[in-house]
Amino acid sequence: MAKRTVKHIGDDQLVYGMPKHMVGVSSQESLTKFKKAEAEYERSNQNPPADPMGDYYWTVHPKSKACVKCQAMAGKEFMEEPERPHPNCKCEIKKHPLRKVKRYINGSLSNHEWRRFKGGKHVHIRLKGIWGGLTTGVWIEVNGESKENLACPPRTSHTINLKADEDAPVTWTIRLQAHGSDGIQVDYTIIYEDWDD
Secondary structure, X not given: OOOOOOOOOOOOOEEOOEEHHHOOXXXXXXXXXXXXXXXXXXXXXXXXXXXXXXXXXXXXXXXXXXOHHHHHHEOOEEOOOOOOOOOOXXXXXXXXXXXXXXXXXXXXXXXXXXXXXXXXXXXXXXXXXXXXXXXXXXXXXXXXXXXXXXXXXXXXXXXXXXXXOOOOOEEEEEEEEEEOOOOOEEEEEEEEEEOOO
């Protein structure tokens, strides 16, 4: 029979990388402190949440007896948080997400129509040919400038994406004019972010 040898850990040997006499018993209190410190370390080493410029806008809401400078800031939208015009300013500054409610203008075009609204920098127009001949089309005019002339015979569809050069809110004036044969019908949907509130 083989003889089993038992090794005893002496004071000079290591347990978990530390000398045996330094290994302590953890209490509930020290375990709680360790977990708290570990959580704090994890929190401090995470990337900050994404909050790039351009995702929010600010509005100033002056009190009833506000100064002239504060009153002048009312009703305006700022792309960066505005500084208070004087010390001890009590006016409320609100932060709003830039994304606005999407609105849809639906219609059926047989002649021409004008649509005017206040929206964001981007507008999408969907066109779908319903009735007419092969020469059926839609002329699009945006803010007084001719933008596009699209062929829209029956069973065809197009999407036009418009972008303004100015910051929101943008006042959009869109004119749609059908042309071609008699009995034209083109359905349209204008999609935009509502800035009228």
